[in-house]
Amino acid sequence: MTISDPVRPATAAQSTDSADLTTEVVIVGGGLAGLTLAAALATAGVLVVCLDRDTPPAQMETDFDGRTTALAFCSKQVLDGAGVWRHMADDAEPILDIRVVDQESPLFLHYDHQDVGIGPFGWIADNIVIRRALFARIAELPGLRHIAPAAVTRIERDARAAKVFLADGRTVTAKLVIGADGRNSLCRRSAGIGVTTWTYDQSAMICNIAHDLPHGGVAVEKFLPGGPFAILPLTGNRSSIVWSERKSLVPTFMGLSDEAFTAELQRRIGTWLGPVRVVTRRSAWPLSVLHAERYVAQRLALVGEAAHAMHPIAGQGLNMGLRDVAALAEVIVDTHRLGLDIGGAEPLARYQRWRRFDNLTLITVTDLLTRLFSNDFGPLKLARDIGMAAVNRMPPLKKFFMRHAMGMVGELPRMIRGEPL
Numbered sequence: 001m002t003i004s005d006p007v008r009p010a011t012a013a014q015s016t017d018s019a020d021l022t023t024e025v026v027i028v029g030g031g032l033a034g035l036t037l038a039a040a041l042a043t044a045g046v047l048v049v050c051l052d053r054d055t056p057p058a059q060m061e062t063d064f065d066g067r068t069t070a071l072a073f074c075s076k077q078v079l080d081g082a083g084v085w086r087h088m089a090d091d092a093e094p095i096l097d098i099r100v101v102d103q104e105s106p107l108f109l110h111y112d113h114q115d116v117g118i119g120p121f122g123w124i125a126d127n128i129v130i131r132r133a134l135f136a137r138i139a140e141l142p143g144l145r146h147i148a149p150a151a152v153t154r155i156e157r158d159a160r161a162a163k164v165f166l167a168d169g170r171t172v173t174a175k176l177v178i179g180a181d182g183r184n185s186l187c188r189r190s191a192g193i194g195v196t197t198w199t200y201d202q203s204a205m206i207c208n209i210a211h212d213l214p215h216g217g218v219a220v221e222k223f224l225p226g227g228p229f230a231i232l233p234l235t236g237n238r239s240s241i242v243w244s245e246r247k248s249l250v251p252t253f254m255g256l257s258d259e260a261f262t263a264e265l266q267r268r269i270g271t272w273l274g275p276v277r278v279v280t281r282r283s284a285w286p287l288s289v290l291h292a293e294r295y296v297a298q299r300l301a302l303v304g305e306a307a308h309a310m311h312p313i314a315g316q317g318l319n320m321g322l323r324d325v326a327a328l329a330e331v332i333v334d335t336h337r338l339g340l341d342i343g344g345a346e347p348l349a350r351y352q353r354w355r356r357f358d359n360l361t362l363i364t365v366t367d368l369l370t371r372l373f374s375n376d377f378g379p380l381k382l383a384r385d386i387g388m389a390a391v392n393r394m395p396p397l398k399k400f401f402m403r404h405a406m407g408m409v410g411e412l413p414r415m416i417r418g419e420p421l
Contacts (some may be wrong), residue, residue, distance in 0.1 A: 019170045023049045023145070024342065025332065026164050026174040028152055028187050030054070032069070032127070033304035033321040034180030035134040035146075040082040040329040042144035044421040046336055049172050051164065052148035056135050065127045066280050067206055068240040070095070070219075070232055070315035072122040074407025074416045075322040079133075081415035083140070088133035093235045094120035096217030098405070102373065103224060109391055116402050120217070122319075124232045124240060126208075152181075155190045155300075162299040162343065176332070176343035178301050183290055185306035191297035199288040200370065202227045203250045204312055205243040207282045208234065209265065212274030215239055221313075222268065223373040228313050229268050239273065241265060242312055244374075250284050287311055291363055295356055296348040301328055308359045311366045313373075319407055320359055326413035327354045333421045358410060 025041055027034050030052025038050040058064060071079070071092065079085040098121060100109040113120050138146050151167035155177060162177040179187025188195070204227075215233040222229040227244030234240055243265075245253065253264060262278055269276060290309040295302045304321030328351050335347040391398055403409050407416065414421060 021049060021145075021170065021172045023047045023172065023174050024336070025049070025176050025178060026051065026162065026172045027178045027180055028155075028164060029180035029182060029185075029304075029306070030146065030148060031180060031182065031304070032130055032134070032318055033325055034178075035131075035138060036079060036082050036084060036322060037178065037180060037303060037325040037329060038144050038146070039084055039134065039137045039141065040078070040325060040415065040421060041332060042138075042141040043081075043083050044329070044333045044336075045143065046332060046342075048144045049174070050138075050144065050146045051150035051152060051166070051172070052146060053150065055148045056131075056146075058149075059131050060128060060135075062128075063281065065131075066208070066283060067127050068124055068208065068232065068234065069127055069130060069318050070122055070124055071130075071322075072316070072319040072405065072407040073119055074326075074412075075319045076123060077416045077418055078322045078326045081326075081418075081421065082137065084130075084133050084137045087136040088125060088129050091129045091235060092123035092125040093233045094217055095122045095124065095219045095233065096120055097219070099218060099220045101220065101222045103222070111398070111402050111405070113402075115395070115399060116406065118406075118408070121219075121402070121406055124219070124234050126234070152186055155187060157191075157297070157299045159298070174343075175341065176299055176301065178303060178328070179306040180303050182305045183309055185302065187300060188292060188302055188306050191300050193297060193302070194293045195290050196293065197288060197290045199286065200311060201247050202244045202287045202311075202370075202374070203247050203284045204287055205245060205250060205253060205282060205284045206241065207278050208238055208240050208280040209273075209276045210236075210238050210279045211276045212237065213272070215273060224268070225374065227370070227374045230312075230315070231269060231273075232315075238279065242315075243268070244287065244312070247286070254282060254284050289363055289367060291360060295352045298345075299343040301348055301351055303328060307355075308363060310363045311370045313366050313370050314362075314405070316362055316366070320362060323358070323407060323413070323416070324355050326415040327351055329415065329421060330413045354411065 024047040027050045030050050038048045041048050096113050098111040154165045156163045164172045179185045220231040226246045230242040232240040292307045295307050303324040331347045331351045332342050335342045
């Protein structure tokens, strides 16, 4: 077993015997949301153990995860507050303009970051870049212990504590267990929390391309009958492609030769980037929605995809997870500083009130957009084009939509406002 520990791991989790550990918060899941939450809490002085299924070296392998992530402005604020952003800022490409196009219509919706005036809409980064930055940050935090690989077998919770049992025989006891363990969350299932879920007749094909002409920081969302086709700017003359298409057609496209697949991309992208070349492995991911009936239980809270997952049409999946992180971190830290029980019912209820409606609203909006735009029905297409043209001519409404895409509306946690925890 490899244990990725900071310089003084004993401050993060104290041994009750030769194997068992006691800490304040135990996070199950060391993905992008889980590690960000661990870093945020440890930065604010809360003792944390993060249990990760995969070791850092395994996660840094090229084939582990070839995806990229669109980080909204709010997410950059969270990563900055957790001390992560400085480790990745040079390798993230700012989104300066967003263009939304409905098929081949001459009408389109154009967002310019200068109209908001607080910075880029967001940044696009390879997931491996974000992981590298997270690993660099957690190595700086003596109040955080990162155990990997760690296989969780069961979780027990009572009025006094939560206990996580590991396959190697160890246990971790904490005041609060946080499930950041994805769509198939063991934490969620162990608490008997049900989910609402449905699938789309779409899969997303993902790859990175290189191109001859600069993208200028422009992100394009092009709505096609099979689903949205996104071109997202990366550092250098590179872009990330997220191509949603009907499931029945995806095996055919994925089975094409590199030359034929590139030709299909070029046809959808057009000529504005010049000739394009696929530079990463292609992958396809089925698309679905998941929403937990509750985000909390006795001494348990869910964040990220353990609580919610949505269609990538607006690129908000991880962004909503990082908003969970900012809200839950604030609730935990405030409770901790008052000397109260961080796993108590009141702080957990506050977190659920703060985040559940926001996530449910965005799930609903993205679902409606997916159904509205993923078709070629003439009257709907005309209505869509007229609607986009109207928004383009209404600066106040357009500015609201831009701020919403940046994650800068609603009750904002301190981290998103740029304030320390």
